[in-house]
Amino acid sequence: MMMKRTVMVILSLVLCISLLSGCGGNQAVSDTGQTASSEQANKGAQAPVSGEPDKEQYLNTYISADPTSFDVSLRSDSYSSTMIINTMEGLIRTIEVDGEYVTSPGDAQTWESTEDGLVWTFHLGDNKWTDGEAVTADQYVYSLKRSADPAVGCPNGWFLSPVLNYEAISNGEMSVDELGVKALDEKTLQITLSAVTPAFLKMCDATIYYPQRQDKVEAFGEKYGSDVQYIISNGPFYLDSWTRNSALVLKKNPNYWDKDSVKLETINFAVMSETSTITSAYESGEIDEVSVAYQEWVDKFTAREDSKYQKTVNNSILFSFYNTKDALFQNANIRKAFTLAIDREDANIMCYSGLRLPTYGWVVPTISVGDTNFREKAGDPIKEMIDDLKAEGKTPKDLLLEGMKELGLGDDPSTLNVTFSLGGTTEWFKTLGDYLQQTYKAEMGLDVNITFNDWSLFYNNVETGNYQMGYMSWGAYYDDPYDVLSIFKSEYDQVSTGWANAEYDELIDNAGIELDADKRLQYYMDAEKILIKEACVVSPMQTSTTNGFFRKFVYGFNTLGFSNAGYKYVYTSGRK
């Protein structure tokens, strides 16, 4: 059975480096664009209510790298996602009202699904493209088929997995015309799923579900989406100019259906990646928002009278993971020993200047099931493990010794040969390496070798199982634990731990088609318990955060991890 193979998470290289290293960590986006560069920083205070909006509405901000493309079928990086969620409109838009998520209408004004949850019907409103053409259901059909077509080579295509026949089309076994998407009439779109997908509506917010114009794609050919004159928009803003690797300017789209909600007339993005450049630009007033990754900058900007501070928890987790096919790490007790030997509070202070959120479970704290926050309900498995261990009067070293005994390796940890692989070569990775080395030595009397490689080499080693333990980050795409838990299903094994557990697989499968939120939550909690407490194949460490500063006159930005409003509701009041 072909289940939706949702859930692998694209983390751009940049994302990995910036999140891991904690420098310039203002970029963390995924396909739904739920968190995005500076607009992730945007997840700042919606309150307090401001005075009159300024007459002249503009915002100066930055983005850490040039977007690859505005083509929704070919884009792959977080930066293009940041741009596209502002220049395009999808069926729906996840926004926030008073700190709560709201699924608001986009191109689709209303929608409904059949009782079995397999067929979704979207009724489109009167949105128009920048050239005045109406948005139609056919454009959605064309766009989804284009992304599913193997010949197009869409890097995010798997996000269409819930749609009927996507897998077969992607494998080239079926014609793209068989995709479960249909225009019932000009304004009615019908999407048929291959299996019940509780999170489908949330997934519809992903950029890959945005419409495309067949006439433009064909007219522009290879150039489509690559420059201002080859881009057409139906969103709150459109791209007005693009100086590669230097600046992008967005202007308000006068044809946008909800243009009255859009206040900003102009958004100026400078492409800036160096911390020193970005902080200088914020200090000099060239940009109106900034996000920083070091405590010294937090202190410095907190002291500024013209700024407000917003710390936001993101959807990316930093973790170490074990190769369960390794001679040593095949043993669960040894994996547990390495997991519990790390003091997450301490690591946060030593390696992230205290700016990350120490995390004790695999599902990041931002994720909920229905209306229930997962972490609040599921508790902190690793904390419980530490407490249990203490209650038994044991230490991580005892666990290690038990494991060694089971493997017949004697009782001297210093004889073990353990290599910890890191996917970066910067100064920060050296700090992390030193920290891990010292901690394992102090806690378990073990000499761990640390290897530093560039990301592509590191990841190649991980994929081919040529490692013992590694460290990386993983970002959630949408607000459901399925997104982050299904990657450990034996058939996907996205983290390349080599771990397989039939019980776990079954729990995830059951959860994937369970429409009742409480039951689903229980499946996920049971699954996470196996993953962390029993098997301990990963060791969650920290959740990334954004430390954003905004000029006091900036209002209306997002404050939640999965908000997808971009700059739609941002405005200034009191800019001098």
Add this chain to the structure above:
Amino acid sequence: MSKYILKRVLYMFLTLFIVTTLTFFLMRSIPGDPLASMAQALPDQIRANFLAKYGLDKPLFEQYLLYLKGLIHLDLGDSVVYAGRSVSETIRTTSPVSGFVGGIALFIGVGIGSLLGIVAALNKNKWPDFLVIFIAVLGVSVPAFVLAALLQMIFAARLGLLPSSGWGGAKYCILPIVVLCLGPIASYARYVKSSMLDTLDQDYIMTARAKGMSESRVIRKHVLRNSMLPAVTLFGGSVVGVFTGSFVIEKMFSIPGIGFYYINSINNNDYTMILGTTIFYATLFVVMQLIVDCVYVVIDPRIRITGEKI
């Protein structure tokens, strides 16, 4: 002379062919592919579809032949990472920007550097000499990004006189040019100084002085011209460097130049971009070498490149 140039041009093509071939196979031996850098984990089918789109699923040697075929028609292909961006167009639009900023910086740097070198040579072991040595050491040892960050902090963040980064007018160019010209100032000052000292020791200078020629005439007529040879050697390389941009400076000042593509294409495994920028660099380099060799003949009558009698 023309025969010599023809021969050199033929060698140039041979060099470029070797560079292309080596680059092609070396870069393909790097682990990973363009998708590895943009994505963490993708289903095999998605990966296969993507690679097929860019012809990366074909046997390596066939890809190589296809690339050479395109190259003969001057087609460098499209970027694998940046959908729809042609490599030739990227080089065409970004290298002039790098050339503009770098060219001005080089011009200023060579001018000031040579001048400082001359001053230092003529005042050997006096305070102007020490000052020049100090500037030269500073220029060589202070990393550009440190200076750039310092200038940004002072002139943008503190004083608010200049924008910290960006592109679109004279005020945006000032800081990057200041940073970029420090290197040439330092290296040219050192080269010109040592070369001048060398020339001053020559017998023909003594002869000129013995003839009763005024000191300023000796310097202008005999010393300067003969001291310029090493600077010319250096200049060829500098010009190539200008058009290929400075990754660090362009990144720090958000300058839409070509430096970004040199470094990032390698990190991203953007195969066509790596090849395109490398071929561009190599071409510029060999052409400049030829020009430099020809310039030698003009400025130094002692040099004969073909051995023919004039």
